[in-house]
Amino acid sequence: MNNNFKISNIKEKFHQFGYKYTGQRQLVLDVLSAHLGSHLSSNDICELLKQKQINIGQSTVYRTLVMLEKMQIVQGTNFEDGFTRYELVNDNEEHTHHHLICTKCGSITDIKSDLLEDLEQYIVDNYDFMIKDHRLKFFGLCKNCKDKE
Amino acid sequence: MNNNFKISNIKEKFHQFGYKYTGQRQLVLDVLSAHLGSHLSSNDICELLKQKQINIGQSTVYRTLVMLEKMQIVQGTNFEDGFTRYELVNDNEEHTHHHLICTKCGSITDIKSDLLEDLEQYIVDNYDFMIKDHRLKFFGLCKNCKDKE
DNA sequence: ATCCGTGCAAAGTATTTGCAACCTA
DNA sequence: TAGGTTGCAAATACTTTGCACGGAT
Numbered sequence: 001m002n003n004n005f006k007i008s009n010i011k012e013k014f015h016q017f018g019y020k021y022t023g024q025r026q027l028v029l030d031v032l033s034a035h036l037g038s039h040l041s042s043n044d045i046c047e048l049l050k051q052k053q054i055n056i057g058q059s060t061v062y063r064t065l066v067m068l069e070k071m072q073i074v075q076g077t078n079f080e081d082g083f084t085r086y087e088l089v090n091d092n093e094e095h096t097h098h099h100l101i102c103t104k105c106g107s108i109t110d111i112k113s114d115l116l117e118d119l120e121q122y123i124v125d126n127y128d129f130m131i132k133d134h135r136l137k138f139f140g141l142c143k144n145c146k147d148k149e
Numbered sequence: 150m151n152n153n154f155k156i157s158n159i160k161e162k163f164h165q166f167g168y169k170y171t172g173q174r175q176l177v178l179d180v181l182s183a184h185l186g187s188h189l190s191s192n193d194i195c196e197l198l199k200q201k202q203i204n205i206g207q208s209t210v211y212r213t214l215v216m217l218e219k220m221q222i223v224q225g226t227n228f229e230d231g232f233t234r235y236e237l238v239n240d241n242e243e244h245t246h247h248h249l250i251c252t253k254c255g256s257i258t259d260i261k262s263d264l265l266e267d268l269e270q271y272i273v274d275n276y277d278f279m280i281k282d283h284r285l286k287f288f289g290l291c292k293n294c295k296d297k298e
Numbered sequence: 299a300t301c302c303g304t305g306c307a308a309a310g311t312a313t314t315t316g317c318a319a320c321c322t323a
Numbered sequence: 324t325a326g327g328t329t330g331c332a333a334a335t336a337c338t339t340t341g342c343a344c345g346g347a348t
Contacts, residue, residue, distance in 0.1 A: 020322060020327060042313085057330035062313065078227050083312060100278045109278070115271060119264045123287060127258065129249045132289040138272060140281040169347065171303065191338080206305040211338065231313095232337060 010073075017071055024056045028064045032074060032088050039077065039085035039099075039108050077135060079108065096133055102142035109142065159222075166220055173205045177213045181223060181237050188226065188234035188248075188257050226284065228257065245282055251291035258291065 010029070014021040031045050040048070042061045049056060065086050068074040076084045079101055085108075090097075098111040120131055159178070163170040180194050189197070191210045198205060214235050217223040225233045228250055234257075239246070247260040269280055 018327090022322075022328065024329070059314075059331080060329055063328085066314095078229055080227055100272065100276060102278075103281065109276065111272065111276070113271070115268045118267075120287075122262070122264060123249065123260065127249060127260070128292040128295070129251075129258070129287065130290040130295045131287050132252065134285065134287045136283065136285045138269075138278065138280050138283045141279040143277040146277070146279045167302095169302065171347080173304070204305095208306080208339075209304055212303085215339095 013071055013073070017067075019067060019071075024060050025064050025067075027054060027056060028061060028068070029073075029088075032086065036088065037110060039079070039087050041083045041085050043083070044085075079137070081106070096135060098136040098138065100138050100140070100142065102145050103139050104141055104145040107142050107144075162220055162222070166216075168216060168220075173209050174213050174216075176203060176205060177210060177217070178222075178237075181235065185237065186259060188228070188236050190232045190234050192232070193234075228286070230255070245284060247285040247287065249287050249289070249291065251294050252288050253290055253294040256291050256293075 011021045014025070019025075027049060028045060031048050032040065035048070038044075042058065042065060045061050045065075046056070046058055065074060065076065065084075069076050069086070072089055074086045075089050075096060076086045077099070078084055079099070095114055095116070097114070100109040100111060101107075116134060116136070120134075123129055123131060160170045163174070168174075176198060177194060180197050181189065184197070187193075191207065191214060194210050194214075195205070195207055214223060214225065214233075218225050218235070221238060223235045224238050224245060225235045226248070227233055228248070242263075244263055244265070246263070249258040249260060250256075265283060265285070269283075272278055272280060
């Protein structure tokens with residue numbers, strides 16, 4: 001099978017965790033990297049592969065995504081629409097980025113900047129809580145839907 | 150049945166929406182108001198009622214929670230642990246408050262302050278997105294679990 | 299009396315698991 | 324070759340829905 005997904009040391013990372021770098025796992029990574037900026041559910045990934053005449057088992061995709069999340073290669077998020085959606089983690093990001101979710105058309109936009117430093121400091125100071133990660137979602141209307149109101 | 154849940158105009162609010170203020174719906178509200186600060190799943194609510202020798206159908210609870218959320222009396226949140234948890238909305242809050250989720254013991258703490266004004270302004274300025282609400286969760290270790298590390 | 303609400307059971311849907319066959323290192 | 328991996332099907336688990344009965348206005 002092709003090796004379209006290019007991330008340095010990705011194969012090594014699998015080995016570090018005692019996993020094999022199989023064809024199916026490459027395919028899942030290929031789909032994710034071919035859709036940067038998208039937020040794909042397990043089913044999305046299967047469908048996209050089917051369009052390329054490739055069939056791999058749903059459960060394999062689920063197991064692969066759980067594995068990739070454990071390796072911190074992908075990040076799964078629940079957008080309150082019924083299923084977990086995944087995207088590749090950007091190595092440069094220290095923390096998870098934020099999402100703008102349009103409640104009308106369902107589009108999801110990433111926000112790169114963090115801008116939570118002040119709030120995190122406030123929490124550390126006032127709640128004695130050790131923050132490891134965060135998830136921030138804004139619900140509202142995207143540019144297109146807003147203008148059509 | 151008793152009317153333990155005291156919120157002015159709650160009955161009127163039901164009528165405004167064309168709903169009846171029934172015993173079961175009162176009971177769900179009673180449980181929620183008796184556990185302010187908790188985040189109860191549909192199943193939690195049924196179990197708490199069973200402890201008081203009260204049995205109401207699971208589906209009634211589900212339907213009631215959906216209804217209450219539509220009326221903006223409760224707020225449902227998915228804490229990525231498999232089910233939707235609900236809590237009463239504080240009328241004084243303009244926006245949804247935030248949550249600290251301990252990844253070790255699972256405890257959930259509310260953060261009252263908003264502190265997202267700057268970030269929201271940044272989004273409005275840069276993404277042309279009309280924000281209606283947000284969900285912010287911090288994952289990490291609570292005071293207790295942090296100290297036991 | 300009418301219409302909404304209730305609760306049981308069945309259906310639905312995303313996800314997980316068991317297990318025999320398969321493939322990779 | 325040995326042990327992880329795959330994929331089908333069955334099992335889970337939360338949530339939703341159909342429908343007949345019951346209750347509220």
